[in-house]
Amino acid sequence: MRIGALARDSANQLDTSAGHSDNPEERLRAIIDEHADFLWRSLRRLGICEADLADAAQQVFLVVARKIADIRPGSERSFAFQAALRVAANVRRARRRRREIPDDVLLEHNDSAPGPEMHAEQRRRRAQLDAILECLALEVRAVFILSEIEGISMAEIALLLDIPAGTVASRLRRARGQFDAQVKLLHQRERNHQP
Amino acid sequence: MNHDASRSDVPSLKQALLRSARLDAQTVPTSVRRRLLGVASVAGVTSAAASAGASWGVFGSSLLVGGAKWLAVGTLFVSVGAATFHGTRGVWHPQPIAGANASPPTLSEQPTTPQRSAIDGTSPTEAVQPNFGNNHGAALTGSPEAALASDVVVQSRTQPSDTASPEAVANSTLSRDRTDVSGEPPVETDPIAPSTVGEHSGVAPAALLTQELTLLDHARSRLAAGDPADTLTDLDAYAQQFPKGDLQPESLLLRVQALHQSGQRESARELGVLFLKHYPTSPHAKQVRALVELNQ
Numbered sequence: 001m002r003i004g005a006l007a008r009d010s011a012n013q014l015d016t017s018a019g020h021s022d023n024p025e026e027r028l029r030a031i032i033d034e035h036a037d038f039l040w041r042s043l044r045r046l047g048i049c050e051a052d053l054a055d056a057a058q059q060v061f062l063v064v065a066r067k068i069a070d071i072r073p074g075s076e077r078s079f080a081f082q083a084a085l086r087v088a089a090n091v092r093r094a095r096r097r098r099r100e101i102p103d104d105v106l107l108e109h110n111d112s113a114p115g116p117e118m119h120a121e122q123r124r125r126r127a128q129l130d131a132i133l134e135c136l137a138l139e140v141r142a143v144f145i146l147s148e149i150e151g152i153s154m155a156e157i158a159l160l161l162d163i164p165a166g167t168v169a170s171r172l173r174r175a176r177g178q179f180d181a182q183v184k185l186l187h188q189r190e191r192n193h194q195p
Numbered sequence: 196m197n198h199d200a201s202r203s204d205v206p207s208l209k210q211a212l213l214r215s216a217r218l219d220a221q222t223v224p225t226s227v228r229r230r231l232l233g234v235a236s237v238a239g240v241t242s243a244a245a246s247a248g249a250s251w252g253v254f255g256s257s258l259l260v261g262g263a264k265w266l267a268v269g270t271l272f273v274s275v276g277a278a279t280f281h282g283t284r285g286v287w288h289p290q291p292i293a294g295a296n297a298s299p300p301t302l303s304e305q306p307t308t309p310q311r312s313a314i315d316g317t318s319p320t321e322a323v324q325p326n327f328g329n330n331h332g333a334a335l336t337g338s339p340e341a342a343l344a345s346d347v348v349v350q351s352r353t354q355p356s357d358t359a360s361p362e363a364v365a366n367s368t369l370s371r372d373r374t375d376v377s378g379e380p381p382v383e384t385d386p387i388a389p390s391t392v393g394e395h396s397g398v399a400p401a402a403l404l405t406q407e408l409t410l411l412d413h414a415r416s417r418l419a420a421g422d423p424a425d426t427l428t429d430l431d432a433y434a435q436q437f438p439k440g441d442l443q444p445e446s447l448l449l450r451v452q453a454l455h456q457s458g459q460r461e462s463a464r465e466l467g468v469l470f471l472k473h474y475p476t477s478p479h480a481k482q483v484r485a486l487v488e489l490n491q
Contacts, residue, residue, distance in 0.1 A: 016483045025438065028235035036231060040223040045216055054227045061231050125215035132212070183209045191209075 024068045027076070031064060036076045038150075039084055045145040047090035047134055056091065060084045078160050085161075089138050132182040136175060143168055144175035236438040237443035407433065407442045416450050426450075428456035444470070448479040451486050464490035 021027050040057055063083040064076070071079045080139045133141050141160065147150045154172065160166040223231075249437035414429035430450050431442065440446070447470045467487035471480055 025235055029232060032228065032231050032235060036228060037222045040227075041219060041221060044219050054224070054230075057223065057227055058230065061234055065234060122215050122218060125211050126219070126258070129215055131211040145216070150214055180205075180209070182203055183212065187205045187208050 001184075024065075027064055027068055028061075029070075029128070031076045031080065034059070035080055036061075038077065039080055041150070042081060042145065043084050043088065045133070045149060046084065046138070046141060047086060048091055052091065056084075056087050059087045071174070078162060081160050082162070085138065085142055092134075092138060128186060132179060132186070135182060136178055140171050140175045143171040144179060147172055148176075229429060233434045236434045341448070403437070404441055407437050407440050411442055411445055411449065414446070414453075418453055418456065420450060421456075423453040426453040427457070444474045444477045444479055447474075448483055451483055455486055455490065460490045463487075 021030065036057070039060055040053065043053055043056045043060070044050075060080055061066075063086075064071070064080050067079070078161045133144070136144060139161075141156055146157045146160065147154065152160070154168045155165060158168045161168070229291060256344040281340060410429060410433045414426045414433065417423075417429060430446055430453065433442075433446050437443075447466065451463050451470060453465045454460075454466060463488050467483045467490070470477075470483045471487065477483075
């Protein structure tokens with residue numbers, strides 16, 4: 001997927017119908033069609049809990065809607081994702097201010113309203129993943145989820161976040177290092193029969 | 196107790212964790228999608244009216260750098276409630292995003308500074324600050340860091356009282372916005388002009404108006420019955436069916452009231468401010484202004 005992903009995906013970016021129309025409403029509808037699912041998943045993985053996800057999605061879309069005239073055709077997904085990062089940052093700040101828990105501690109997991117299709121084991125892992133990801137700085141978390149979960153190439157992440165490829169690489173390195181360390185800790189705890 | 200023999204080593208655990216995320220709901224729920232589409236309808240009208248052919252002349256490049264003038268925020272905040280016009284209850288509640296009680300920056304002439312935080316030693320907003328205009332080509336034509344910093348209003352620093360009061364902004368009429376451009380014709384000549392093309396062409400205007408009235412009457416009755424959630428659902432349906440409806444101001448007023456009643460004070464205020472901007476001479480302006488002031 002990564003080979004040639006840049007060429008393909010950047011072409012996709014430019015070819016989205018969201019970029020073709022001049023009509024704001026049509027562009028917005030196209031954005032929903034083409035990017036809403038991705039944004040939804042991303043918001044969840046950026047730490048928005050299930051209960052807040054719909055509100056967060058609306059927030060993101062409102063920003064996009066308001067700025068639609070200024071968004072360069074082909075850059076809709078990039079813009080929207082960066083708006084999603086803002087929303088996630090705000091939520092994270094609020095949550096931490098409320099709880100006043102140091103963020104190097106594994107936080108209690110998000111309330112995941114479990115979907116019927118999720119088994120208990122999966123839910124448990126999902127909650128553990130949330131707690132681990134919560135320890136990452138948001139910009140590091142972003143590249144991690146895009147790369148390791150969404151499967152997006154580094155080059156495309158660079159486009160999405162409008163940052164240099166080198167920055168993506170260094171954040172990803174950090175992310176993987178931190179993630180690995182947390183997983184090791186978790187593994188140790190489970191081996192010692194600690195939850 | 197962990198029954199997974201396959202999770203006995205670290206790499207397997209890692210994979211299990213990552214896999215759990217891939218199994219998240221992969222798609223937007225239908226109710227949310229429908230809601231976003233409703234927003235798109237409303238947004239399309241007001242954004243078109245305000246930006247008048249997407250020319251920068253209206254707001255100037257100041258929109259993109261510090262010292263921007265902001266479009267009023269969050270006006271299109273639909274919220275809570277059922278997925279369909281017929282009142283099927285959705286499952287999510289008008290739960291504000293954490294911190295939604297911070298007052299949003301609207302119409303401030305000052306750029307907001309991104310929130311600083313001690314998290315991980317860097318500011319998340321700074322760290323994720325989009326470097327627009329960087330080597331990859333900007334998503335926007337200018338430098339909208341400041342724009343985005345204030346846009347997502349949930350946690351924004353409380354703004355100093357708007358340097359541009361809602362009244363002052365409201366006095367900048369829609370016609371000024373529309374004509375103040377580099378000669379391009381406005382995309383939307385009049386947000387409350389009856390729609391003459393599109394899905395309703397061929398239907399007598401009077402009949403359409405009756406339909407609009409019926410929808411809004413129903414919305415109003417739901418509000419009077421103390422059911423803002425249903426009201427908003429009705430209004431979403433209205434926005435979708437009549438994106439350029441005659442009764443746009445009435446529907447916006449109802450939406451402001453419904454948001455207010457359902458506790459979404461910030462959204463009510465934001466929408467009210469936008470209403471006042473676009474319909475300053477409306478007979479409803481007074482009511483809207485009262486709600487805006489109530490939610491200051």
